[in-house]
Amino acid sequence: MRITALEEYGLRCMIILARCGKDQALTLPEISEREGLTVSYAGKLLMILRQADLVQAERGRHGGYKLAKPAESISLKEIFKALGEPVFNPAHCKRYSGENETCIHTKDCRVRDVWATLSMFIDDYLQGISLADLAYGEIKILKKLEAMKALAT
Amino acid sequence: MRITALEEYGLRCMIILARCGKDQALTLPEISEREGLTVSYAGKLLMILRQADLVQAERGRHGGYKLAKPAESISLKEIFKALGEPVFNPAHCKRYSGENETCIHTKDCRVRDVWATLSMFIDDYLQGISLADLAYGEIKILKKLEAMKALAT
DNA sequence: TTTAATCTTTACTAAAAAGTATAGATAAAA
DNA sequence: TTTTATCTATACTTTTTAGTAAAGATTAAA
Numbered sequence: 001m002r003i004t005a006l007e008e009y010g011l012r013c014m015i016i017l018a019r020c021g022k023d024q025a026l027t028l029p030e031i032s033e034r035e036g037l038t039v040s041y042a043g044k045l046l047m048i049l050r051q052a053d054l055v056q057a058e059r060g061r062h063g064g065y066k067l068a069k070p071a072e073s074i075s076l077k078e079i080f081k082a083l084g085e086p087v088f089n090p091a092h093c094k095r096y097s098g099e100n101e102t103c104i105h106t107k108d109c110r111v112r113d114v115w116a117t118l119s120m121f122i123d124d125y126l127q128g129i130s131l132a133d134l135a136y137g138e139i140k141i142l143k144k145l146e147a148m149k150a151l152a153t
Numbered sequence: 154m155r156i157t158a159l160e161e162y163g164l165r166c167m168i169i170l171a172r173c174g175k176d177q178a179l180t181l182p183e184i185s186e187r188e189g190l191t192v193s194y195a196g197k198l199l200m201i202l203r204q205a206d207l208v209q210a211e212r213g214r215h216g217g218y219k220l221a222k223p224a225e226s227i228s229l230k231e232i233f234k235a236l237g238e239p240v241f242n243p244a245h246c247k248r249y250s251g252e253n254e255t256c257i258h259t260k261d262c263r264v265r266d267v268w269a270t271l272s273m274f275i276d277d278y279l280q281g282i283s284l285a286d287l288a289y290g291e292i293k294i295l296k297k298l299e300a301m302k303a304l305a306t
Numbered sequence: 307t308t309t310a311a312t313c314t315t316t317a318c319t320a321a322a323a324a325g326t327a328t329a330g331a332t333a334a335a336a
Numbered sequence: 337t338t339t340t341a342t343c344t345a346t347a348c349t350t351t352t353t354a355g356t357a358a359a360g361a362t363t364a365a366a
Contacts, residue, residue, distance in 0.1 A: 001156055001233070001240050001275065003268065005324055008249045011264065027342065036251030040326050047344070059343045060333025076267070080154070087154050096161045098189030110287045111164065113295065114229070115156065118278055122154065125271055134263045145270045158354060180312065193356050200314070212313045213363025 001087065009037060010045045010083040011076070011134075017055060018071035018135035025064030052082030071132035077123055079131065087122055088115035154240065162190060163198045163236040164229070164287075170208060171224035171288035178217030205235030224285035230276055232284065240275055241268035 016034050020026050032042035046065055049055045054074065055065045067074070080086075093103040093112060103109070130137075133144065169187050173179050185195035199218055202208045207227065208218045220227070233239075246256045246265060256262070283290075 001154060001160065002238065003154055003240060003245070005249065007154065008264075009251070015264070029342095036253040036256075038252070038326065040328095041324085043343075043345095044325080050343090057343060058333085059331075059341090061335065061341055063333075063342045065343090085155065087156060092156070096158065098162070099191070100189040103189075110290075111161075111168070114282060114287065118275065121274065121278060122271065125274060129267060134267065137263075142266065145266055182312090191356070193358095194354085196313075196315095197355080203313095210313060211363085212311090212361075214311055214365065216312045216363070218313090 004084050007083045011079055013045050014079055014131055015135045017067050018131050025066045027064040054082055071135055072130055074131040075127050076129045077126040086119050088119035157237050160236045164232055166198050167232055167284055168288045170220050171284050178219045180217040224288055225283055227284040228280050229282045230279040239272050241272035
C-alpha cells in the first residue's frame, strides 16, 4: 500500500498555500521553488487541485493560486479524493481480475470486505484532520494524533 | 493510496493455499488456474512468499506449495510485509524530496506525523485479521469487521 | 539412467505512473 | 497595442511496476 507522488506533493502544495495567507496568491515559480519541484510539475499538481475546486487560479500579472476556501474547512479526505483513488473502490475487483473478465470471487468475497472496511477507516482518519491542522496547528495536531493513537490501542 | 498488484494477488494465493488443507500441496499450474493468473506470474508471487517464509515449496513430482504454518497464526500484516512496503517508512522523506537532497521539511514535519500514525493504524488493523479469518472464517470475519467499524465511529 | 513434473532464477516486454517540455490563452501594465 | 508575467492544456520522455518467457535445477517414478 503506497502513498502516490501526486498525493504527497499535491498535499504539500496545499500546505504551502495555506501558510501564505488567505488573500495572497502564490505563483507557480514560487510554489515550485518552495517545495523543490519543477515549475512544470507544480503546474500539473495545481491544475488537478484547481479542477477539484480546492484552489482558485488567476492568470496574467499579479496572478497565481490561492485556496478556494479556508484551510480550517478543507479536510485531508477532500484533498486525497482530488489527487487519487481511494484504497478500495468498485473498480478494484474488475482491475485485479487476472485473466478473467471479473474477479472469480465476485460474490461473497472476504478480501473485498477487508479492503472496504480498511478504506472506510482511512477515510475517517483523513476526514478528521484539516489542512489547517497540518499547516499551522503544530501543537493541536500532535495532540490529536496522540489521542487517536490512544483510542486505537 | 493504492493496494498494489503484488499485494492483492499475493494475498489471494495465500488464501487458496489456506483453503486447500494443511498437508496438501498445490502446484503452480493449479494455483494459477484457480486465480486466473498465468503460471509465470503465479511463480513470481510464490517465490516472494517463499522467500518471506510464508510458504514452503517442494520440487519434483508430487511437489508444490503449502503454507509454512497454520493459517490461524498468519496475520495479514505479515503477508503484506512480504509483498510490499508499508504506507509510511523512513525512506519516504528521501523518496519524495523533489529536487532537493532530502525533503525540505526534514525537521518538525506534520505530514510525516500524519503518515506515521496512519501507517500504524493500518498495521494494527491488518495485524488483527488472520489468514484463517479470510480463508474460512466467513461469519467470524464479518462480525469482526462490524465490531471494528462500531469501535471507529 | 532417463524422463517428466515440478520449482527457481534471471532476463525480457508491456503498461502505468511520474515527471518534463512546449505552445497557447489571459490579464495587466507600459 | 505591445510586452511580460502568469496560468492552461496537451503531448512527450523517463522511471517504476506489472506481467511474461525461457533456460536451469531438483525430485521421483519408470
